[in-house]
């Protein structure tokens with residue numbers, strides 16, 4: 001069997017999060033980062049030199065015109081995700097776009113329509129979904145280990161430092177629900193399906209974005225989820241699935257560095273530990289395999305559209321002070 005040539009990746013921007021994908025590509029035979037673009041040509045060049053990337057481009061447009069790039073990783077501010085996904089797809093590139101792709105279900109549909117038309121892969125980069133820990137959770141819940149699912153609790157918060165951050169800018173799609181709350185929504189939907197009704201409460205900070213968000217989501221068959229997300233709270237991560245006969249707690253569900261699930265049933269407590277596995281590498285390799293036609297992308301249209309619809313409904317609810325039916 002002849003080895004498959006690595007997918008040649010370009011980075012749209014010099015975002016901080018790029019380093020995770022760079023590190024993953026360095027370890028993988030399926031991916032190679034060959035180009036980086038920045039709004040500032042000097043920044044692009046310095047970044048390329050620092051990280052040993054072959055080519056730098058002084059604009060995102062120039063990278064999209066680079067025939068030696070097969071796929072782009074988009075880690076731009078949230079408000080630019082769909083625009084640049086569409087432009088990249090129109091230029092014939094496959095797209096791994098950082099979460100959240102969008103909070104507009106219509107835009108999510110538009111982006112996947114464009115991917116279909118172009119015959120290219122588009123995936124929303126929820127790396128936590130690629131962790132074997134997440135797969136184990138789903139397997140245990142679906143296998144009935146905690147009985148019938150009743151409640152999901154999901155938490156993600158951190159202390160944001162400084163005042164200049166894309167997360168604080170309403171025009172760039174900032175906000176705690178968009179940033180970290182999106183993981184909690186993703187988890188509730190993964191376990192319970194699509195919500196029927198949501199209720200959100202938010203605290204808006206000085207810059208005009210939600211710095212604290214909590215939500216209650218009601219799913220079919222009477223399953224409820226509670227989510228909370230904050231950008232001026234201590235670092236907290238957690239996911240709990242509660243059933244009629246027990247509960248499963250994951251202390252590190254999102255960054256998924258230490259893979260362990262705590263199972264509690266009656267008086268019995270069990271720790272289910274898994275070997276470490278880099279979720280960014282698994283995400284990148286799933287995307288590369290999808291590009292070469294050897295795998296399905298783990299996350300596609302339905303997930304991105306359902307995710308966007310739920311985020312928008314939660315914001316509508318918090319803005320209007322009433323529950324929103326979906």
Ligand SMILES: NC(=O)c1ccc[n+]([C@@H]2O[C@H](COP(=O)([O-])OP(=O)(O)OC[C@H]3O[C@@H](n4cnc5c(N)ncnc54)[C@H](OP(=O)(O)O)[C@@H]3O)[C@@H](O)[C@H]2O)c1
Nearest residue numbers: 013014015016017038039040075076077078098099100166
């Ligand atoms: N999956 C994860 O684990 C994870 C973790 C962190 C963040 N993220 C996501 O990744 C994205 C980027 O987050 P980040 O923390 O890496 O952001 P960041 O370091 O602030 O990078 C954003 C990049 O966007 C470019 N950009 C274009 N227009 C901009 C504008 N008007 N203002 C500011 N920057 C602009 C800049 O690159 P140039 O100046 O080079 O053009 C900048 O480096 C977000 O969507 C976030 O939700 C995901």
